[in-house]
Amino acid sequence: MFHRYLNKVAVVTGGSKGIGRGIVKVFVENGAKVVFCARGAAEGEALQAELNQSAAGSCSFLSCDVSQEEDIKRLIAHTVTLHGHIDCLVNNAGWHPPHKATDDTTADEFRDLLNLNLVSYFLASKYALPYLRQRHGNIINISSLVGTIGQKDAATYVATKGAILSMTKAMAVDESRYYVRVNSISPGNVMSPLWLDLAAQTGAAAEAIKAGESNQLMGRMGTEDECGLAALYLASEATFCTGVDLLLSGGAELNYGFKSQICS
Numbered sequence: 001m002f003h004r005y006l007n008k009v010a011v012v013t014g015g016s017k018g019i020g021r022g023i024v025k026v027f028v029e030n031g032a033k034v035v036f037c038a039r040g041a042a043e044g045e046a047l048q049a050e051l052n053q054s055a056a057g058s059c060s061f062l063s064c065d066v067s068q069e070e071d072i073k074r075l076i077a078h079t080v081t082l083h084g085h086i087d088c089l090v091n092n093a094g095w096h097p098p099h100k101a102t103d104d105t106t107a108d109e110f111r112d113l114l115n116l117n118l119v120s121y122f123l124a125s126k127y128a129l130p131y132l133r134q135r136h137g138n139i140i141n142i143s144s145l146v147g148t149i150g151q152k153d154a155a156t157y158v159a160t161k162g163a164i165l166s167m168t169k170a171m172a173v174d175e176s177r178y179y180v181r182v183n184s185i186s187p188g189n190v191m192s193p194l195w196l197d198l199a200a201q202t203g204a205a206a207e208a209i210k211a212g213e214s215n216q217l218m219g220r221m222g223t224e225d226e227c228g229l230a231a232l233y234l235a236s237e238a239t240f241c242t243g244v245d246l247l248l249s250g251g252a253e254l255n256y257g258f259k260s261q262i263c264s
């Protein structure tokens with residue numbers, strides 16, 4: 001097998017489950033040395049053991065909460081201690097709160113979400129950039145399709161994801177002088193533990209999943225592996241792409257649908 005990211009060092013936040021797990025897996029299968037974090041140790045350690053058995057590259061799990069600046073510093077320092085340099089940072093750890101109207105959302109809830117979904121991406125980039133500059137590396141920020149097209153009862157989440165798109169472009173401008181590329185991926189519906197949690201909160205999970213599948217022209221949700229392959233493309237082959245957003249959405253944003261919510 002041709003290894004598309006052989007011996008490259010990548011940091012992936014939130015790599016123990018869902019989209020992050022797909023990115024860790026595809027990178028390791030393609031020869032990368034990945035350091036990934038999450039808060040819960042059990043899933044992270046299990047994935048580390050599984051991938052280190054047979055894949056071409058290797059991975060190392062670190063328990064860390066990206067809403068804490070000191071934890072982010074520790075993640076970057078740990079990676080440099082282990083491998084000496086960093087070629088790629090994937091900012092992925094984030095959360096979609098239960099759907100709620102603006103009237104029912106507090107300022108503190110919004111501030112906490114900004115801290116987790118946006119400030120953590122900024123801080124991980126800030127602490128990784130001195131190393132990425134040495135290697136002409138790249139950053140991949142996981143945003144969301146809804147950062148572009150909006151979503152019902154999710155104004156705070158949508159705001160964090162839209163801001164990630166803007167920050168990606170601004171950092172692409174600033175870091176070009178160091179030959180560091182900064183890009184984003186906007187997934188649409190991708191089956192993950194987070195998606196399952198949100199479906200369960202509707203009280204009719206099976207119907208929510210079916211509706212989620214039919215949002216895409218392709219009639220299904222995206223997979224963790226497809227997210228990993230999109231990130232691998234941006235990291236290893238998209239050498240003339242910076243400041244771009246890769247829509248990974250199965251065509252969910254295309255065509256008209258039944259969208260009016262106006263009460264008669």
Ligand SMILES: NC(=O)c1ccc[n+]([C@@H]2O[C@H](COP(=O)([O-])OP(=O)(O)OC[C@H]3O[C@@H](n4cnc5c(N)ncnc54)[C@H](OP(=O)(O)O)[C@@H]3O)[C@@H](O)[C@H]2O)c1
Pocket residue numbers: 013014015016017018019020037038039040041064065066067092093094095096116142143144145186187188189190191192193194195
């Ligand atoms: N799934 C989708 O359809 C979809 C669509 C668009 C965008 N996204 C975005 O894609 C990213 C991943 O989503 P997902 O669906 O894969 O979520 P997920 O299934 O909930 O997985 C999230 C991962 O991040 C970790 N994590 C969460 N909070 C963390 C924190 N404070 N510090 C460190 N790690 C943390 C989780 O582990 P622990 O809980 O153990 O910490 C887990 O490994 C998010 O940014 C999300 O907004 C997802």
